[in-house]
Amino acid sequence: MKRRQFIKNTAAASAAFSIVPSYVLGGNHIPPSDTLYVASIGVGGRGGGVVRELDATKKVKFVAFCDVDDRSAKGTYQAFPKVTRYKDYRKLYDNHINDIDAFSVGTPDHTHAIISLPFMRAKKHAYVEKPLTHNIYEARLMAKVAAENSIVTQMGNQGSSSDGIRKAQEWIEAGLIGQVSKVDCWTNRPVWPQGLRNITEGEPVPKELDWDLWLGPAQERPYHSAYLPFKWRGWWDFGTGGLGDMGCHIMETPFKTLNLGSPYEAEASCTTVWAGDFVEANYNTACPPSSIVRLKFKNEAHGEVGLNWYDGGIMPDLPDELKDGEMIGDWSGGSVFYGSKGILVTDCYSGNPRLLPSERMKEFIEPEARIPRIKDGHANNWVEGCLNGTPTSSPFSYAGPLTESVLMGNLAIKAFQYKVLQDGKTANDWAPFDYPGRRKLFWDGPNMRVTNYEKANDWVTREYRKGWEVK
Structure with a gap:
């Protein structure tokens, strides 16, 4: 040789x-x-x-x-x-x-x-x-x-690995609904108890559970069955609410098809839960049972795009073009895209698109499929990426910014929820809180900062328990 x-x-x-x-x-x-x-x-x-x-x-x-x-x-x-x-x-x-x-x-x-x-x-x-x-x-x-x-x-x-989201992207990029100015997204979540009163007393820890390891970076507190096995999603220290649970599914379709990037503004309004007469049930610890979030993006192809999020049983306005018996999305949620030339609706998980009014589906010619389809599902897509270098559908270079946009909505929810007990007041006094009211947050994406409400920057990260810091 x-x-x-x-x-x-x-x-x-x-x-x-x-x-x-x-x-x-x-x-x-x-x-x-x-x-x-x-x-x-x-x-x-x-x-x-x-x-x-x-x-x-x-x-x-x-x-x-x-x-x-x-x-x-x-x-x-x-x-x-x-x-x-x-x-x-x-x-x-x-x-x-x-x-x-x-x-x-x-x-x-x-x-x-x-x-x-x-x-x-x-x-x-x-x-x-x-x-x-x-x-x-x-x-x-x-x-x-x-x-x-x-x-x-x-x-x-x-x-993210579905054919539907690729179809939706091809249809929008082909101009079937023109420039998109607004997207309404909704979900049926939470489907777990949410908005509960702060828990101060504990319960015996089940022998099968290592509670300290489960807490991880969250601050120490007594174990309680209100947190497990699934209900942790409704507590800010552990979960990210209905928006965090479903946003990366439902918001992903507009995020990818419109190439949205980072929002520059966020605003929210939420349901208040009352534990008694004039006594609120949660004090900055629990996610609200329902919320509306409004995010604004600037986009080269579509200009300014408003993305509105609805959860907890609150629904967006139904398009006039929607006929009796027709749905927007599926059981878990969906999206409605409002364009200068028409309306497109997509399902929650699959992203499958439909045009409104439904007669358009009979007459239009579907654009040629140009975005490669994923074979054998999302998990297999990752395995093939590890073994053979196949591009993945939701790499962290994409999933990170998508998650940031979703969690930006949660900053707005927390800003709406956040209350401070006034000096000399108790939780049972009338008007015991300093209410900031409905507050818009302005976001500087490159510097990862809210520019107009300093308290919100505390929620960009978190207070980590000693020994559990993320670096």
Whole structure:
């Protein structure tokens, strides 16, 4: 063999060997080019769904699972009895960081970033459920770390890999509804108790749950069943409300099809919950049971675009072109695009588009499909990205800014909700709070700051419990 060819072959062999996890060295396994070795953190609830979707690709080998609650994880543990289990993701990291190619995170929102960042900095490919993070600072940091380490990433907003959202983009870019000036988005969430009174007393911690690990970066408090297993979404310290839950699904269609970028203004109004006569039920701790959020974007192709969000049973105005028996969206929600030449409606998860009035669907010629379709779903798209370099539908370079826009709406909700007990008053006194009223927030995206209400900048990040800081 000639020296040049020998060096070329040796370099190729070395590169191939470097991606083999140490986990595969002790047994007979499918070559790493065909198998992705994965650790999954948070494997109950939606996290268990991610595990099933990854397993369905037939290209994943699970090295380890981690969940702080054996009750929630029970189904996954029974389905994969031979996979090593942990309660503390840090122990999984210490024992298996050299055994894996990638990881998935399906935990509550407030622990996405603290769990993901160490694995990402170790150059492990990342699949993280939506919303990508609990706050805007974390979303910006996750996108930055992903870029610095050249890893393959995917946020778990499954509709991003649908044919429907690609159709909607092709129709809008073909000018079927002209310039879009307004989009109304709605969801039926929350479908869990929300707007509850602040909890001050605790309950016994279930033996299957590690409560300290579940709290993670949130401040210490007693365990209470009002938080688990799903109701954490309605508490600001853990979840991001109906908007955080569904915004990355529903707002993604206008975000992608209109190339919206960062909003420059946000405003909200919300339902107030009363615990007694003139006594409010929550004091800045619980997400409201319903809200309306108005975001404004500037866009080169469409000019100024207003995006309005409705949740908790509040619906946008129905277009006059909508006939009796016709729906906007589906059971979980949807979007209505108002253009200079017509109206387009899309479903929640699939993004499937329809034109209004419905007669237009009979007469129009669908634009040629030019955006590549995703085969075999969102999870498989990520696995193929890790194994073969296939572009992913929702990489953190895209999912981070989308999450920021969603969470900007939550800044407006918190600004509307925020109240301060006045000196000498108690929660039972009439008018005990300083009400800021309905407040517009002006957002400086490049500098990640609200420019007109300093308190809101506290919510761009959070106060992390000692030892759980995100850096």
